Each structure stands twice: as C-alpha cells, then as structure tokens.
Amino acid sequence: MSDVHPKNRCRVCGGSSGGGSGADSGGLCACHEAAWREVCGHYPTWEARMGAGWGEYLAEVARNPLTGAWVREVAEFMIRNRIARQDRRA
Numbered sequence: 001m002s003d004v005h006p007k008n009r010c011r012v013c014g015g016s017s018g019g020g021s022g023a024d025s026g027g028l029c030a031c032h033e034a035a036w037r038e039v040c041g042h043y044p045t046w047e048a049r050m051g052a053g054w055g056e057y058l059a060e061v062a063r064n065p066l067t068g069a070w071v072r073e074v075a076e077f078m079i080r081n082r083i084a085r086q087d088r089r090a
C-alpha cells in the first residue's frame with residue numbers, strides 16, 4: 001500500500017493530501033488547502049481596495065515577496081490552470 005491514489009495527491013505540490021480532511025478541497029495537502037482558502041478569502045478585500053480583477057490579484061499575490069511560499073504556490077497554480085474565482089467554500 002505504498003501507492004497514493006491520485007485523488008489523494010495535492011494538486012499543487014503532488015504530495016500526499018494526508019487523507020484529505022476537507023471534502024471540498026479537491027485534492028490539496030493541508031498546507032495548500034489553508035493557503036487556497038487564504039487566497040480566496042482575501043480577494044474580496046483586495047478587490048474592494050484595488051478594484052482589479054481576479055487574474056491581476058493572483059499575479060500580485062504570486063509576485064509579492066511578503067506572500068508566504070504556500071500561498072504563492074497556490075496563486076501560481078491558479079494562474080497556470082486558469083482557476084476561476086471560487087468563493088462558495090467560504
């Protein structure tokens with residue numbers, strides 16, 4: 001049983017999602033799941049302040065040196081895969 005089912009792999013880093021507590025996370029490890037929520041959760045604030053779109057927000061997050069590594073990886077993943085804004089999980 002050394003094989004990790006693809007469904008249980010983190011979509012961002014490919015690591016084990018560790019059993020996947022979050023049913024709605026769609027295959028993310030704990031770190032990236034938390035970062036994913038952070039990226040989605042912070043957007044409304046940013047949008048209200050900057051008045052810019054989701055794509056610009058992700059680009060900003062990805063190149064902000066103050067952004068945590070996990071969050072930046074999630075933003076880069078979203079850009080690469082053209083992930084649409086998802087705020088239903090909030």
Ligand SMILES: [Zn+2]
Nearest residue numbers: 010013029032
């Ligand atoms: Zn991960």
